[in-house]
Amino acid sequence: MKLETKGRFSFRGGVHPPESKSLTDEIPIQPGPAVKEVGIMLSQHIGAVCQPLVRKGNMVQAGQKIGDSDAFVSAPVHSPITGKVKEIALRSHAIIGRSKAIIIEAYDYNPTKRSYCKIDDDFDENNYSAEKICDSVRQAGIVGMGGAGFPTRVKIEPNPRLPKDTLIINGCECEPYITCDYRLMLEYTRQIIAGVKLARKASGCSRTFICIEDNKPKAIEAMNEAVESFGGGIQVVPIKTKYPQGGERQLISALLKRYVPTGGIPPMIGVVVLNVATAAAIAEAVVADLPLTHRVVTVTGEGVARPGNFYVPIGTSVAELIQFSGGLKEDAVRVILGGPMMGIAIADLTKPITKTVGAIIALTEKQIGGAKFAGRQTPCLRCGRCLEVCPENLNPTKIAHAVKHNLLDVAENNYINACIECGSCSYVCPANIEVSGHIRTGKMLLARQKKKIPD
Amino acid sequence: MRNTENEMEETRFENITVAPAPHISRPVWTYQVMTDVIIGLVPAMAFAGYYFRIHALILIGTCVISCIVTEWICNLILKRPNSLGDFSAVVTGIILALSLPPGLPVWAAVIGSAFSIAVGKMVFGGLGSNIFNPAMAGRAFLAASFGMMMTSWTVPATINPAMPEISAVNKIDARTQATPLAWSKMAIKRKEPADVVNEQLKAMLMGEVGGCLGETSAIALLIGGLYLLIRKTINFHIPLAVLTSTFVFAGVVYLINPQAYIQPHAHLLSGGMLLCTFFIATDPVTAPLTRRGMWIFGAGVGTITMLIRVVGGYPEGVMYSILLMNAVTPLIDRLCRRTPAGGKPSV
Numbered sequence: 001m002k003l004e005t006k007g008r009f010s011f012r013g014g015v016h017p018p019e020s021k022s023l024t025d026e027i028p029i030q031p032g033p034a035v036k037e038v039g040i041m042l043s044q045h046i047g048a049v050c051q052p053l054v055r056k057g058n059m060v061q062a063g064q065k066i067g068d069s070d071a072f073v074s075a076p077v078h079s080p081i082t083g084k085v086k087e088i089a090l091r092s093h094a095i096i097g098r099s100k101a102i103i104i105e106a107y108d109y110n111p112t113k114r115s116y117c118k119i120d121d122d123f124d125e126n127n128y129s130a131e132k133i134c135d136s137v138r139q140a141g142i143v144g145m146g147g148a149g150f151p152t153r154v155k156i157e158p159n160p161r162l163p164k165d166t167l168i169i170n171g172c173e174c175e176p177y178i179t180c181d182y183r184l185m186l187e188y189t190r191q192i193i194a195g196v197k198l199a200r201k202a203s204g205c206s207r208t209f210i211c212i213e214d215n216k217p218k219a220i221e222a223m224n225e226a227v228e229s230f231g232g233g234i235q236v237v238p239i240k241t242k243y244p245q246g247g248e249r250q251l252i253s254a255l256l257k258r259y260v261p262t263g264g265i266p267p268m269i270g271v272v273v274l275n276v277a278t279a280a281a282i283a284e285a286v287v288a289d290l291p292l293t294h295r296v297v298t299v300t301g302e303g304v305a306r307p308g309n310f311y312v313p314i315g316t317s318v319a320e321l322i323q324f325s326g327g328l329k330e331d332a333v334r335v336i337l338g339g340p341m342m343g344i345a346i347a348d349l350t351k352p353i354t355k356t357v358g359a360i361i362a363l364t365e366k367q368i369g370g371a372k373f374a375g376r377q378t379p380c381l382r383c384g385r386c387l388e389v390c391p392e393n394l395n396p397t398k399i400a401h402a403v404k405h406n407l408l409d410v411a412e413n414n415y416i417n418a419c420i421e422c423g424s425c426s427y428v429c430p431a432n433i434e435v436s437g438h439i440r441t442g443k444m445l446l447a448r449q450k451k452k453i454p455d
Numbered sequence: 456m457r458n459t460e461n462e463m464e465e466t467r468f469e470n471i472t473v474a475p476a477p478h479i480s481r482p483v484w485t486y487q488v489m490t491d492v493i494i495g496l497v498p499a500m501a502f503a504g505y506y507f508r509i510h511a512l513i514l515i516g517t518c519v520i521s522c523i524v525t526e527w528i529c530n531l532i533l534k535r536p537n538s539l540g541d542f543s544a545v546v547t548g549i550i551l552a553l554s555l556p557p558g559l560p561v562w563a564a565v566i567g568s569a570f571s572i573a574v575g576k577m578v579f580g581g582l583g584s585n586i587f588n589p590a591m592a593g594r595a596f597l598a599a600s601f602g603m604m605m606t607s608w609t610v611p612a613t614i615n616p617a618m619p620e621i622s623a624v625n626k627i628d629a630r631t632q633a634t635p636l637a638w639s640k641m642a643i644k645r646k647e648p649a650d651v652v653n654e655q656l657k658a659m660l661m662g663e664v665g666g667c668l669g670e671t672s673a674i675a676l677l678i679g680g681l682y683l684l685i686r687k688t689i690n691f692h693i694p695l696a697v698l699t700s701t702f703v704f705a706g707v708v709y710l711i712n713p714q715a716y717i718q719p720h721a722h723l724l725s726g727g728m729l730l731c732t733f734f735i736a737t738d739p740v741t742a743p744l745t746r747r748g749m750w751i752f753g754a755g756v757g758t759i760t761m762l763i764r765v766v767g768g769y770p771e772g773v774m775y776s777i778l779l780m781n782a783v784t785p786l787i788d789r790l791c792r793r794t795p796a797g798g799k800p801s802v
Contacts, residue, residue, distance in 0.1 A: 012796070017479055176479065249797065262797035333470050336478055345473040361478075369480045373472075378485040378541045379583030383739040384690070393796040395744060398788075418795035423477035430485050431583075437475030 005221070007214035009254040010240035013391040015424045017176050017243055017341065019215060020367075023307045024179045024300045029187055030310055031111040032297075033324040038315030039091050039101040039352035040066060040077050045143040046150045047073035052102055058085045062114075063291050065139075066102050075141040075151040080293035080313030083107040092351050094337050094344040101352060104315070115311065116280060117288035119190040123230075125197040130158070133202040133286050140285030141355075142292045146170060146181075146246065146275035147338060149356040152282065155272050156203040162267040167205035168255060169196050171212040171219065171276040172239060172246035175339025178359040180296040181276050183309045185212070185219040188280055189226040195279030197231060198286050203272050208234045210276075211251055215241040243341060244422040248273040250391050262392075262418045277358070292355060299325040303332025303362030312353070318360055319349040332362040333373065340367075341423045371432055378431040386425035386435055392418050396425035400435045403442030408449065411442045419443065485582075489542035491688040496549050496734065498675035503553065503668040510557040511668055517561050519548035521568035529577035543582045547571055550590040550734055553669025554727060554774070555597070559604055567597040587781045588741045591774050598774070666725075673724040680733030689737040692746055696753020697732045697760075698723060704761035716765065727773035731756065735773075741781040748784075748791040755780045 042050040048071030060066055060079040068076035079102075086103045093099040128136075138153040158164070169192070173181040185192060192210075200208050210227070212220045223236045237255060244250055249260050252271055260266050266273055274282075277295065284290045293314055300307040305326025312321065318335065322328055328335075336343040337357050353360070365373050386396040395414050402410035416439060425435040503511040522544040530537055551571050555564060571593025579585040598605045669676070683689045705719035722728065727735075736742065736756050743752050756776045763772025 015481070017477075017481070253796065259797040261801065262795040263800040264797065331470075333472055334474070334478055335471055336476075340479045341477040343476055343478065345476070345478060347471055347473050349471070363478060368478055369482055371484055372480045375474075378538070379581060381485060381488065381583055381739050382742075382744055383488065384744045387744055387793070391796070393793050395793050397744070414792065415795045415800065418797065418800065421476075426475075427477050427479065428481050428483075430483050430488050432480065432484065434475050436477070440475065 005214055005217040005238050007238040007240040009237070010242055010245065011250040011253045011391055012393065013389050013424065014242040014244060014250070015389050015427050016241075017427060019241075020176045020300075021179050021182070021215075023177065023302075024298050024309055025182055027179075027183075027308045029180075029183050029296050030308055031115075032310040032312030032316060033320055034109055034111050035081065035106055035313060035316050035320060036109075037086065037103060037105050037317075038079075038081060038313055039103050039317065040079065040315045041091065041093060041099050041101045041352060041354050042067045042077060043093065043096060043099045044077060044149060044314075044354040044356065045075050046148060047071060047075070047154075049099070050074065050077055052088050052100070054085050054102065056085055056087055059083075060085060060104060063293060065141075065291070066104075073151055073154055075143045075153070076139070076291075077102075077141055078291040078293050079104055080315060081106045081109045083109070092346075092348045094346060094351065094354075094357075101315075109313075111312075114294055114313075116188045116191050117284050117290060119194045119283060119287065123194050123287070125194070125201045128198065128201070128286055130202045130204070133198050133282070136286045136289070137202070137282055140281070140289075140291040142278060142281045142285060143355050144275055145277035145281065145295060145355060145358065147342065147356050147358065149354070152274065152278055155267075155274065156199050158202075158204050159267065163270060164203050164267055164272050165206050165270045166256065166272070167196070167200050167203060167208045168248075168251060168271060168273045169208070169210040169276055169279055170246055170248065170251055170273050171210055171216075171223070172251060173216070174213060174241070174243045174246035175341050175343075175359075176243075177300050177361050178298050178339050179300070180298045180309055180358045182216055182219055183298075184277055184280060184296055185216070186222050189222050190230060191280040191283045192223075192276050193226050193231040193234065193279075194287065195281065195283035196234060196274075198282050199272070199274055199279060200233075205272060209255060210234060210236045211239045211255060212236065213241040213245055214238040243424065244391055244420070247391065247420055247422060249420060262415065295355065295358075297321065297353060297357060298359040298361075300359060301332075301336075301361040301363050302367055303329050303334075303364050305329060314355055315352045317349070318346065318351050318353060321353070321360055322349065322362065328362055329364070331364040331366075333365050334363045334368060336361040336363065341427065342421065375432075377433055380431055380433055383430060385428045385430065389424040389428050391422060391424065392420055394418060396435045396439065397433075399442065400425075400433065400438035403438045403445070408442060408446055411439075412446060416442050416446065485541045485543075488688055489546050491683060491686050492546050492734065493542065493549065495679035495683040495686075495688070496546075496553065496669070498678045499553055499669040499672065499730070500549065502672040502675040503557075506672075507557040507668060511552075513561060514555055514557065514559065514564055514668060515549060515552040517564045518552035518555070518568045519545055521565045522548035522551070522572050525569045525572040526577065529573055533577065535581065538581055541582055543576075544572060547576070547589045547593075550669075550730075551593050553730060554590060554594050554667050554735075556605060556607060556666075557668055558607055559597075563597060563601055563604060566600075567593040570596040583740055585740060586784075587778055588735055588738050591735060591777050591781075594774055595778060667727065667730075669730050670727045673729055676729035676733060680729065683733060683737070689733065690746075690749060692749035693737050693742060693753040693756075694732045696750045697728075697736055697757040700754040700757030701728065701761055702757075704758055704765075708761075708765055722761065722764065727771060728760070731760075731773040731777060735777055736780075741784055743784050743787045743791065745788065745791040745793055748787040751787050751791070752780055752784065755783070 048069040050067035091101040142152040143149040526544040571589040575589030575592030705722040759776035
């Protein structure tokens with residue numbers, strides 16, 4: 001039987017940015033740099049910020065829990081290396097500006113020693129109880145590794161009010177440039193499958209799908225093979241290549257033809273979505289009792305000398321990773337944490353990476369586009385391209401201009417909070433207007449108005 | 456460590472900039488959208504040049520140049536940044552020229568262009584803020600001010616002797632003649648069978664009829680419109696809605712009384728219908744944003760045009776129908792608000 005690798009499912013709207021994955025998609029995952037120092041952010045996820053469990057001068061072991069919180073929606077942080085706590089200081093944080101971080105000086109860290117744990121042939125998820133899996137996931141500090149960073153335990157734990165029946169594993173990786181999940185699917189297929197089975201057991205889902213965009217036929221093949229020999233009851237589904245296919249709302253609508261209610265979460269329609277890297281982390285946590293302290297990061301972009309996929313301790317600084325991949329080229333003008341569509345441009349390269357950073361991308365002016373880079377804009381033509389590509393069926397230009405003119409009530413009436421900030425509208429705008437930038441600002445202002453965020 | 460990092464920042468990374476995501480963009484910019492429209496208008500301009508020779512050249516040139524100059528002056532006076540680079544003034548100039556009768560004096564064309572840009576666009580705040588299509592605003596101004604000039608139609612230079620002539624006036628280099636629509640209206644008044652017009656269908660396709668510069672050849676406009684559709688510069692919604700509503704309206708009245716009204720396809724091909732359908736009604740600035748809104752807008756344009764043509768006093772109604780629908784565009788947009796894919800939020 002010939003393997004079907006052509007995707008038939010998709011959602012409405014979306015864009016097709018150049019994939020640019022060929023820079024790193026053939027490069028296997030390599031060990032990262034021998035770090036001298038790591039900075040573990042106490043806020044690496046959605047939810048309560050952790051409190052440090054160690055003090056300046058303490059010795060810590062690799063895998064030791066160094067920060068935790070009693071809150072339900074939170075995840076502990078661990079030291080990826082053996083060493084000494086140098087200080088607990090503020091470090092610049094990509095999303096919230098500044099956050100407390102535990103700076104640990106490494107004591108003889110050997111990057112080649114640590115890798116994903118092995119999964120034996122006789123692996124059986126039934127050896128672990130659902131409670132044990134949930135507990136391990138919580139203790140290992142696993143959060144969604146696709147970018148949002150929602151604590152995984154909260155997602156997979158059975159909730160009597162919101163029964164779950166469908167588990168979707170997200171291997172879409174729709175953002176251009178990023179290949180960390182792709183390499184993971186090729187090289188650590190079994191770990192992912194094992195994680196999927198554990199997550200299925202813990203959440204009690206009856207249907208399990210692994211969704212992969214059809215621009216990754218090799219990954220679809222590898223996953224299919226592994227599922228046939230190793231994982232019963234899991235279905236690998238090729239999905240049409242389109243941005244933002246990897247957004248969980250879009251993925252669910254493509255696969256199940258159902259939409260998560262606006263402002264709601266997937267469990268409301270009985271669905272759990274996990275990233276493939278998260279699945280692999282679950283397997284590690286449950287089988288080998290290893291906390292989430294390392295992850296694969298793609299360092300890429302035309303502004304980097306030697307792009308690659310690296311397995312690095314969380315807390316490694318961006319500058320160190322860029323240095324390790326040959327440094328920035330002369331013409332690099334932007335460094336992005338995450339993908340080029342949703343990632344955050346950073347200026348302070350000493351920033352440590354967190355659990356949710358899948359890629360560091362350095363772009364030159366050419367990729368950004370001369371006019372966009374120079375910020376040359378024309379007024380909105382009302383051409384409606386942003387409406388066409390909006391995956392959430394919103395009116396981006398209306399919302400953006402309402403925010404621009406400080407009419408937050410108008411923005412709210414046009415469902416500003418339903419925006420998933422995928423950036424498709426800004427991407428297609430012929431006038432180069434920062435549509436999604438305005439919308440993001442508007443959401444922040446609204447939240448501030450409602451006192452969710454202090455000034 | 457801290458020191459070396461700081462040094463690194465200062466020496467190596469001084470070029471790094473930040474901006475909101477996304478960091479890449481589709482390389483289609485406003486001026487390219489406008490260039491596409493200009494390319495789409497090339498066949499119509501070529502046909503105009505072929506039929507009206509020097510008249511066409513002079514009119515198009517005059518309108519484009521006066522539009523550009525007016526925009527430049529307006530920007531100077533209003534102390535706004537130069538906006539000529541977006542080419543929208545060129546588009547306005549060409550569309551205005553194509554909607555003018557070939558024999559119009561140059562000074563009138565200059566006045567029309569200046570009105571188009573200054574009052575039609577710049578006083579509203581420039582590109583993107585205007586309520587009315589600037590070219591149509593300029594044409595309406597000319598029609599109101601110089602009614603006689605705006606309705607004397609020069610016969611194309613390639614004379615077709617078979618054409619019925621109603622008000623032929625001998626001029627030095629050209630003859631004037633009624634447009635098919637004006638002629639049929641008069642014929643109906645005189646109780647002559649209007650069906651004769653249908654024999655002119657071929658002439659209308661090729662453009663060998665009286666009319667405005669760009670209104671004469673249906674084929675040229677169809678080619679241009681098709682180009683815009685293929686390039687996805689315009690959506691098919693508005694053109695389809697305009698043409699369908701016109702056809703249905705014209706078909707119904709034709710079926711009621713074939714003696715008094717011309718056939719529906721003659722309505723589609725004649726006058727400014729196709730120019731309006733593909734190039735004026737689809738002006739994104741003055742048309743609704745949502746698909747539903749586009750359907751309503753297009754249907755409105757077609758219906759009002761036909762009301763004017765069939766019931767009203769003018770032989771041609773495209774210009775007024777566009778301006779009227781432009782005026783209600785904000786209302787249509789409000790009426791056709793989009794609901795999020797996940798439904799309205801429950802809170």
